Structure formats: structure tokens, C-alpha cells
Amino acid sequence: MSRPPLAPVVYSSAMVLLAVYFMFAAVQGDYGLFRRAEVEAEERALQEQLATLEAEVAKMENLTHRLSDDYLDLDLLDERARDVLGYIRSDELIIR
Template sequence: MSSSAPQRRRIQSIAVPLLGVAVLSYFGYHAIQGERGLIRWWQLRQDIRVAMDMREDLAAQREVLERRVRLLKPEHLHPDMLDERARVMLNLVGPDEVVILPPGE
């Protein structure tokens, strides 16, 4: 029995640090690669940047459309805008205009 006691102490002196390294490795891996880790955080920041850029583009497009709609309102009717929209919607041209169709149509 006396020979197993030093052997047990030697195993414990090795097992405790190995267990600590294993636990630190586990948590370290998940802190970087996990669902809420650093890599996912960087990906989310990039997704946010892309969404913000898309939002700015859509806001600019919306502003252009709102400006065009304002020109068509009855209290601020712009004759050129009305003429343009009527021609597009009704597929009409003036008697002194020439229509040039692209090839294949």
C-alpha cells in the first residue's frame, strides 16, 4: 500500500493541471468560435455595416420617388412631369415626334 500512495499523488499532481488546461481550452475555444464568440461578433458587425449601407441607398431612392410624387400632386402639378407620365402610361407620342425603336422589338 505504501507504493500506491506516492503514485496516487503523482497522478493527482498531473491530473489537476491537465483538467485546468482542458477547461481553459474549452472556454477559450467557445469564446472565439462559439455562437456568441468573437468571430460571430465580427460577422454581425459586418452585417450591420452592409445593412446600414443598404438603408442609405434605399433612403436615397425613396427621396427621389417622393420628389417625383410631389410633382404629381394636384396642388403642385408640374406640366412636364404630367406629360412624361401620361406618355409612359398611355404609350402616346406627339404628332411632331419621331419614335426610334431598338432592334428586335
């Protein structure tokens, strides 16, 4: 009785192990599917943060423009002076 050749068994086993390794790397590796999902979630969070910051910058630019020498909004100036300096007019009532 002769033994079957060992080379095809070793070759097949090596190919199966190599395929399993590449499948694992494709799913959980540094560039795998799970990492991609994490990066996309992080991207969405950063996009939301960027939109919030851009809205805040636009608001501040508007306020700055309204207080500039070229365009002075007296109501805004009055509001800011009251808020920052704590001023009130003599005919106003303060309700706490």
C-alpha cells in the same frame, strides 16, 4: 519508491482543459470573434441596403410631391403620361 500524489496532476489537467474550452468558445462560440465578424459584415450589408432604399423612397416622395395638387410639374406629368399611356404628339418623330 512512492508515487507522486495524483490530485495535483488531475487538478492541473482539468484547469488546462477548462482554459482550452473557454478559449475555443471565445473564438468560435455563439458570441465569439468569428460570429462577431459575421454580424458586423451583415450589418454593413444591411446599412448599404437601407441607404439604397432610403434614396429610392426620397426619389418617390419627390415624384409624388411634384404630381400632387399643391405642386404640379407639367413636364413630369407629360413625361409620365407618355411613358405610361404611350402617347406622342403629332409633330414628334419616333426613332427606334
